Amino acid sequence: MPELPEVESLRRILAGSAAGRTIVSAIVRETRLRRPLRHDLAEAVAGRAILEIGRRAKYLLLELRGGVVLMVHLGMSGSLTHRRDGCDPGPFDPRHDHVEFPLDDGTRLVYNDPRRFGMIKPLGRAELAGSPELRGLGPEPFASEFNAEYLWRATRGRLVAVKALLMDQRIVAGVGNIYASEILFRAGVRPTRRAGRVTRAEAARIAAFTPIVLSEAIGDGGTTFRSYRDSRGQPGRFAERLQVYDRAGRPCLVCGAAIRAVTVGQRSSFHCPRCQK
DNA sequence: AAACATTCCTGCACGC
């Protein structure tokens, strides 16, 4: 489900609704996530207040009192919802409510993940940056470090398709399959082009449109392609504004040519054969 | 019924 905009939307919602609350305990019903859930999860978080909610790439970071950070990744199909008893739980199958964090005001954070590709892991604030998950991540797309010159350098000599490079978390953190197609459409570059063949001007356009497209999506609460729902059970509105993703055969919104679907690095990709070179 | 929003691992080719 989630690329950077979905996780950032979630972060903002939780910052308003869950920050300041204290986690009472952790109820674990299913430990088989991407990595087996650590058995000490409950002891690590119980009794700790949620101070702030951060994000790095597609990782949500709940900063708890006492120097503990709860790292959450939603994988392909995960969601973290803040639920209040008696209110509509949303379209989440309770069979996949794998972990629940009751809070001190009677509400609870619920981790639901049908495919179980996600992860939840408590760790110390000091070990966060050096953790295997965050170590080696490239710059955030909104950081000044991610600019035309940086991307130009990163593409030199690379034989992979530019779309695969844009999705490489070591190059830039947070771009996934949906937004990679959208960014390259806006930049006028075909997803299949070898990264090393991208011109300096094209690299500059890709670097410029990356934060633009992602911010637009964040402003719309992310994208619901099939099943994504935000922390309140609401679909993301950016789906209505996708220009190429999942639009194979339909007319390009700029020139009218039929949008084409191709496979790049085992991921479905969409582009306009006329607008994108 | 094929496809899927993510990450991680393996194996191969190649270069130093």
Added chain:
DNA sequence: TGCGTGCAGGAATGTT
């Protein structure tokens, strides 16, 4: 030989 790097492919899994 023995590394490291780049790249392709596959696996994990339930839903639609």
